[in-house]
Amino acid sequence: MSDKSRYNLLNFIFAAGVLFLATACFCSSNRSASHDETPDVFVGESNSNAAVPVSAAPFSKGKKNDEGNFIVQHLEIRTPRYKEIDRQVKEAKLLENAAEKLNGKLSLPRDIYLRTKDCKEANAFYDANDRSVTMCYELMEHFYRVFKSDGTPEEKADLKMNDAVRFVFLHEIAHALIDQYKLPVAGNEEDAADKCSAYINLKELGEEGVRAVYAAADAFAIESKQGDNSNRNLADEHLLREQRFYNSLCMIYGSDPANNQKIVESGYLPKERAGRCQGEYQRAVDSWINLLEPWRKN
Numbered sequence: 649m650s651d652k653s654r655y656n657l658l659n660f661i662f663a664a665g666v667l668f669l670a671t672a673c674f675c676s677s678n679r680s681a682s683h684d685e686t687p688d689v690f691v692g693e694s695n696s697n698a699a700v701p702v703s704a705a706p707f708s709k710g711k712k713n714d715e716g717n718f719i720v721q722h723l724e725i726r727t728p729r730y731k732e733i734d735r736q737v738k739e740a741k742l743l744e745n746a747a748e749k750l751n752g753k754l755s756l757p758r759d760i761y762l763r764t765k766d767c768k769e770a771n772a773f774y775d776a777n778d779r780s781v782t783m784c785y786e787l788m789e790h791f792y793r794v795f796k797s798d799g800t801p802e803e804k805a806d807l808k809m810n811d812a813v814r815f816v817f818l819h820e821i822a823h824a825l826i827d828q829y830k831l832p833v834a835g836n837e838e839d840a841a842d843k844c845s846a847y848i849n850l851k852e853l854g855e856e857g858v859r860a861v862y863a864a865a866d867a868f869a870i871e872s873k874q875g876d877n878s879n880r881n882l883a884d885e886h887l888l889r890e891q892r893f894y895n896s897l898c899m900i901y902g903s904d905p906a907n908n909q910k911i912v913e914s915g916y917l918p919k920e921r922a923g924r925c926q927g928e929y930q931r932a933v934d935s936w937i938n939l940l941e942p943w944r945k946n
């Protein structure tokens with residue numbers, strides 16, 4: 649890694665403080681009045697790729713016991729170029745702060761562990777076996793390089809990396825919640841996790857959240873452009889990057905069509921799909937709010 653890359657990655661880590669703090673705020677109740685009504689996810693557009701969790705009234709009854717916490721685990725870093733970054737993550741207590749905020753807002757049936765570490769691959773994942781969410785330093789570096797490779801200036805690539813990682817972190821948190829809360833997911837869990845991340849970002853994190861979903865869409869587009877399309881793994885549970893690109897844009901547009909007309913006018917999101925996005929977005933929001941409600945502490 650060049651000094652410049654190191655510098656940008658260090659910038660990322662400090663910005664990650666915002667990421668984790670912002671993430672930790674997602675549970676704070678910012679619900680509109682309409683969310684107090686029991687949403688009916690079966691009403692509205694029915695021909696969208698319905699991969700949002702199915703919310704149901706019984707799951708909204710009563711609060712669950714809090715029998716666990718988000719717990720930070722610092723593992724040994726073996727990749728020399730990530731050791732300094734890891735030291736700073738510990739010193740700034742980034743994960744500890746995130747865990748504290750999350751624990752203040754969400755009940756858990758058992759402990760969930762939060763980690764940042766080197767993984768020898770650009771990845772982020774929830775592991776159900778040991779109930780851990782891991783953000784790999786390699787993935788952060790990967791996003792930075794993806795944006796740089798598309799001609800984005802270094803400083804902006806750094807910002808977009810921060811934004812994209814926020815989307816991914818919340819996607820992984822969604823996997824953890826689906827597993828630990830035993831949430832009913834009707835459809836593809838990967839898409840449900842994307843919808844959860846989009847909901848939290850767009851509904852609860854303001855401008856910062858909108859940037860996160862835009863950055864994720866951008867990364868999907870660049871990666872698909874650079875990928876070898878003749879060798880795509882259609883057996884993989886993730887949707888194709890092109891689909892995740894359109895779905896992300898659809899969530900952004902659906903959350904606020906008036907302020908995001910450029911997505912349609914520029915031709916990035918086909919008009920035919922755009923017409924259904926408000927319904928898709930609202931269904932995702934209502935479903936996730938309803939599903940998480942028994943676990944919210946306040």
Ligand SMILES: [Zn+2]
Binds near residue numbers: 819838
């Ligand atoms: Zn996933």
